[in-house]
Amino acid sequence: MSFRSMRCRECGRGRVRSVAKSGRFQRYQGALLRVPAKLKIPTCDACGEEWVDGPTAEKLESALSTIYRKRAAQIIARAMKAVRHYARQKSMSLASIEALLGMSTGYLSRLRAERREPSAALVNELALIGKDPRRLRELEKVWEQ
Ligand SMILES: [Zn+2]
Structure with missing residues (x-):
């Protein structure tokens, strides 16, 4: 047409x-x-x-x-750099961070390695955490009663 x-x-x-x-x-x-x-x-x-x-x-x-995959990869790479730095300072393992984020062990590593399309919600979450990794501590308390 x-x-x-x-x-x-x-x-x-x-x-x-x-x-x-x-x-x-x-x-x-x-x-x-x-x-x-x-x-x-x-x-x-x-x-x-x-x-x-x-x-x-x-x-x-x-x-x-x-465009989405490239931009998501950039955002995730930047966020993960900040998260890894924070994790080293606080002696947290990447696995414990993945657990906090409700992910299976190794998910974050695979996310970077594979050429997948992560959801925008996940990219947004990582971007916010990357800007202030102390928020990981807040996540520990979110589901507390
Ligand atoms: Zn018209």
């Missing part, structure tokens, strides 16, 4: 054309990511509504997946 000069069904005024521009964002796995400026998306020239067709959806999925 071609969107070339299709009239926009949202506003009924504009024409839908393939547009590449910066400043677009998309949710991916719960994270708000910047869409690559070069990626063309059929867009209404009047109201700005995006009409994502099959081929565009595939390109978008592929691009956002790459």
Whole structure:
């Protein structure tokens, strides 16, 4: 299906054309990511509504997946550096930290080694803990009665 000069069904005024521009964002796995400026998306020239067709959806999925995995890996690497430093200071094992986070032993190591897509919730949690690893102590008390 071609969107070339299709009239926009949202506003009924504009024409839908393939547009590449910066400043677009998309949710991916719960994270708000910047869409690559070069990626063309059929867009209404009047109201700005995006009409994502099959081929565009595939390109978008592929691009956002790459961006997500790279960014998640950066965030996790930074957070883990801070967590490991804190763990050494407090003589905590990585396994005990994984237990605090509700993870199985070795999960954090595997997370870094494998090219998986960790959930945005997990990346967010690690990012916050990485900014202040003392929060690990707070986690010990969260489920206390
Ligand atoms: Zn429109």
